[in-house]
Amino acid sequence: MGAEFVQLSLTPMLIGILAAIACALPGNFLILRRQALIGDAISHVVLPGIVVAFLITGTISTWPMIFGAAAASILAVIIIEAIRRFGKIEPGAAMGVTFTSMFAAGVLLLEQSDTSSVHIDVEHALYGNLESLIWLEAEGWHSLIDPATLATLPDELTRMAAVAVLIGIGTWIFWRPLKISTFDETFAGSIAIPVSAVGFGLVVSAAVAAVAAFDAVGSIIVIAMFICPPAAARLMTNRLESQIMWSILFATLSAILGYVFAGYGPQWIGLDNAVSAAGMIATVSGLILALACFLAPHRKRLGAAENLGQ
Numbered sequence: 001m002g003a004e005f006v007q008l009s010l011t012p013m014l015i016g017i018l019a020a021i022a023c024a025l026p027g028n029f030l031i032l033r034r035q036a037l038i039g040d041a042i043s044h045v046v047l048p049g050i051v052v053a054f055l056i057t058g059t060i061s062t063w064p065m066i067f068g069a070a071a072a073s074i075l076a077v078i079i080i081e082a083i084r085r086f087g088k089i090e091p092g093a094a095m096g097v098t099f100t101s102m103f104a105a106g107v108l109l110l111e112q113s114d115t116s117s118v119h120i121d122v123e124h125a126l127y128g129n130l131e132s133l134i135w136l137e138a139e140g141w142h143s144l145i146d147p148a149t150l151a152t153l154p155d156e157l158t159r160m161a162a163v164a165v166l167i168g169i170g171t172w173i174f175w176r177p178l179k180i181s182t183f184d185e186t187f188a189g190s191i192a193i194p195v196s197a198v199g200f201g202l203v204v205s206a207a208v209a210a211v212a213a214f215d216a217v218g219s220i221i222v223i224a225m226f227i228c229p230p231a232a233a234r235l236m237t238n239r240l241e242s243q244i245m246w247s248i249l250f251a252t253l254s255a256i257l258g259y260v261f262a263g264y265g266p267q268w269i270g271l272d273n274a275v276s277a278a279g280m281i282a283t284v285s286g287l288i289l290a291l292a293c294f295l296a297p298h299r300k301r302l303g304a305a306e307n308l309g310q
Contacts, residue, residue, distance in 0.1 A: 003140040011135045011157050013259050016221070016281055018160040019213035020251035023225035025167050026206040028240075028247050031230045032182050037092065038203060039226025041099035042210045043219045045069075045076040047106030050214065055109075069211040073203075076102055103219075130217050130259075130277045133157070156216040163212040167205050171244075174198065179240055217278055224282035225251055232289040235296035254285035 023039070030036050049072025053064040076098050083094040137143070137152040144150070171178065181188040181198045188195050210222050233246035258281030265280070 003138070006138045006140055006143060007136055008134050009259070009263070010138075011154055012130045012133050012277065013256060015133055015154070015157050015160050015216050016130060016255035016259055016277070017252050018157075018164040019209075019217045019221060020225045020229065020255045020281070020285075021248055022160065022164040022167050022209040023206070023213060023222055024229040024247045024251040025171050025244070026202055026209060027226040027230040028233065028244055029178055029182050029202055030206065030226065031234060032240075033199075033202075036227050036231075037095055039206055039210070040223050041076065041095055042073060042203070042207050043214070043222040043226070044099040044103035044106075045072050046207070046211055046214060047219070048072050048102050048109060049075075049106075050211070051106050051109040065214075066208070066211050069207060069214075072102065073207050129156075133216060159212055160216065163208060167209060170201075170205060174201065178202065217281075220278045220282045224285045225254070228282075228285035228289045229254065232285075232292040232296070235292040237297075250285070250288050254281055254288060258282070258284040 027036070027039055030039050046069035049068035049070070050065050051068075052072075053068025056068075057064045079102075080094045080098045083089055083097060087094070089097075133154045133156050135143075135153060137149050139149070177188065177193045177198050180191075181193055181195045185195050188198075206226065210226075213222050213225075229247040229250035230243070232250050233243045236246045237243050259277050261284065262275050262277040262280035265275070
């Protein structure tokens with residue numbers, strides 16, 4: 001039983017946990033800045049960039065995906081600003097039009113492209129590739145201390161671990177400017193904190209998390225993790241430090257419970273087939289948020305930044 005778990009479930013579960021945490025960390029600040037839709041937008045607009053990068057290079061690898069996604073994000077910002085200025089449309093509406101249109105364009109590119117040589121298609125873009133990221137070379141828990149076997153771990157696990165650590169370190173290093181500029185931009189500017197640069201860096205970190213997670217877990221989990229764990233955490237506390245810890249806990253629980261329920265839940269209720277791990281993880285994160293809305297001590301304060309961190 002232990003060997004089977006390590007082979008078939010351990011790495012997908014770890015990848016899901018790391019992807020959820022990597023998205024939840026910047027999601028906390030996006031929620032408090034009332035910019036939660038930015039995470040949603042990023043998870044949509046990166047798709048055409050990733051597809052174009054694949055069409056140009058003929059392969060799916062980290063750096064072409066990052067450059068493609070970055071180019072798509074810049075294009076999205078330009079389009080949103082153009083719609084807002086020339087169409088005199090409210091920014092939220094301009095953002096909604098842009099990211100849905102770009103995601104649809106990415107889907108059309110996928111449908112018209114020859115992606116048979118790699119695992120990238122419309123279903124992959126939505127649900128990811130989580131269930132197939134298994135570690136068949138593992139023979140049990142002792143494989144975790146065997147360098148030769150560790151070298152065969154799925155590349156997605158290494159990438160997600162690196163990105164999660166990078167975002168965690170970045171959050172720790174820039175904690176003070178992030179915290180101050182989130183709650184009081186005027187005061188932050190008065191003490192020489194580059195507010196615009198901090199905001200841009202936050203969006204970049206969210207984009208990096210989205211791109212790294214996209215191939216493994218798809219856009220559904222990325223969208224859910226940017227919003228649900230931070231929003232639920234916001235309802236649990238009035239302190240930013242505690243909110244970060246709660247969001248990490250909720251993201252981890254969502255990944256673990258979602259993966260377990262996807263594989264075994266249908267059997268518990270008499271069904272034959274497992275369901276999508278990505279869909280179930282996102283569903284569990286939504287259920288956690290729903291419970292927080294009814295039971296959390298600060299459930300009336302969602303989206304309010306007042307007094308947080310004092």
